[in-house]
Amino acid sequence: MLAEIVALLKNKTWILTTLPPGKNLIGCTWVFRINPVVKPTTIRLILSLATSLGWSVTHLDVNNAFLNGDLKEDIYMRQPIGFEQGGPHLVCKLNKAIYGLKQASRAWADASIFFRQRDGDVIYLLIYVDDMLLTGNSSSSIKKVISQLNSHFSLKDLGEVNLFMGVEIVKMADNGLHLCQSSYIKDLLKKANMLEAKGCPTPMVSSCELSKNIGDPVSDPKLYRSIVGALQYATITWLDINFAVNKVSQYMSSPLDTHWRDVKRILRYLSGTLDYGIQIHKSNVVVSAFSDSDWAADLDDRRSTSGYCTYHGRNMISWCVKKQTVVARSSTEAEYRSLAAAASEVSWGCVGDHPQVQSEVLDEKACNATLHEDVLIDEHVKAKEARDNVGAVAKPPAVHLDHKRTWKDVAVQGLMKNGGS
Structure with missing residues (x-):
């Protein structure tokens, strides 16, 4: 929390003032969350390009994701709990958007790829919320970009990328990359009480035909939706479950026991293929x-x-x-x-x-x-x-x-x- 407060103050996110008459005061709560919703193809394309051209990929973390957008409205917020200054009569007048503010998403750019080519130097910058991937053909230009970015907001240089948005990235002996989600799948299997399940050779039988009219309602539809939603994220590196996950995803509103049976088969397949993933080569x-x-x-x-x-x-x-x-x-x-x-x-x-x-x-x-x-x-x-x-x-x-x-x-x-x- 202290590091977050220091970054907030360094970026002049607010000023302390008294609440003007007739103005609303919003609360302030500490929230810790992860938003793993970057377009997976974006990650794989950048990694493939960098591997093919022999470039290193640097992982950067922005300490405060929503500090880069200036606010046009006058918004007043209570001081952060545990870090009050100047007495209870003072409040924070926001200069910049912060996480949780409805204006924050409008004041911050969407997931993007930025590309720069100058004097023979090529740099790609992938941004999503508070994570960045930076790669290019010039290490000196990359360091210069990092320095320029750090002068505008607080950055954390995590070095060569090894984990990005829940995807484990391991460098192989031939300088290729192996992408997998084994830790994520283990957590999913534990949630479904199938961590010790016996594996099966395929995620779905070839003769499987699902229907909304064949079967009985499941006892816990919420669990079905939660597991299937998590399986959709697993398709980032487990491409061979894509068809099966697409099938079971079509019955989220009224899942039946026949649908749940096929979901369990997908989980059994994953339990036997925890070391599987995709490889990226030159x-x-x-x-x-x-x-x-x-x-x-x-x-x-x-x-x-x-x-x-x-x-x-x-x-x-x-x-x-x-x-x-x-x-x-x-x-x-x-x-x-x-x-x-x-x-x-x-x-x-x-x-x-x-x-x-x-x-x-x-x-x-x-x-x-x-x-x-x-x-x-x-x-x-x-x-x-x-x-x-x-x-x-x-x-x-x-x-x-x-x-x-x-x-x-x-x-x-x-x-x-x-x-x-």
Whole structure:
């Protein structure tokens, strides 16, 4: 607490004054919390880029997350408990936003990547709330940036990154990185009373078909929602549970015992794979993507499921399994919708020092591949429109979509040539 107060006073967060007539006085309470909601793809992209280019990644911690926004309103607060000064008649008139203030989120920037290229020096700065990752090709420029940041607000230099937003980052012998969440999973298994559970080889059986109408209500819906919500965060490094977690997440409002059975299977799988994670190695900077869909798989509304994954070189940086918002009238339509989502993600990944990176999208599209691919993409699913609306990049870079023909394309094309239907 003392360190927080010192930082607050150093940054001139408030001044002591008397409360003017007619003004409201808000309370002051010490709150300790963590907000692990940074976009996981952001972390993996920066780590992959740094590893591929041989850059070190520095972890910085801001002592006070909400001190950087100046307030326009006059807001008065009681003095912090245990650190009162000048008597009980004095209150704090806030100059800057602090955590818990409704104006704080408006006065503080959202999660962002900042990029600077000057005189041959390249620096990437990733910021979310009170954590920063800083990397680049010049150690002297990085030190200068840290010094400049520290002159504006209180910083803590944590050195080479080894833990960021709950993800453990371990450097391997080949200078690659291993990302895992073993401590997080152990806590989750303990919460579900399954720490000693016997492991199973897969997170879900291939023949699993869930429905909102098959099964009996669970005795503790709150526990179901808590465990499934925690599993969603575990997909940051356990990509192979993504599909299974997506399935059980669709029944949060009215979970049944059949749904809980599949949740327990996911937990059993995790208990047997605690040392699993994803690895990041030195690689090229080509961004590629693979997409697929599960057509009309939902038993209740017959909506399809989209799935895709993207690579930065040989490193997988993004994956997603999501139920489509409309009913696809054919498997081809479902495939194109998945392709649109993958194209949007690829466009987001082509940022920074390599804006013209060649990108490839591989999907399992069952159609005649002899037509012009860009025409197919734009006319059927408006993938270009989706890419142009990616919020992470102000002006989306040029993305070359190189559709790879699969065995389905060859089979369908052969049937057409032979007069099949």
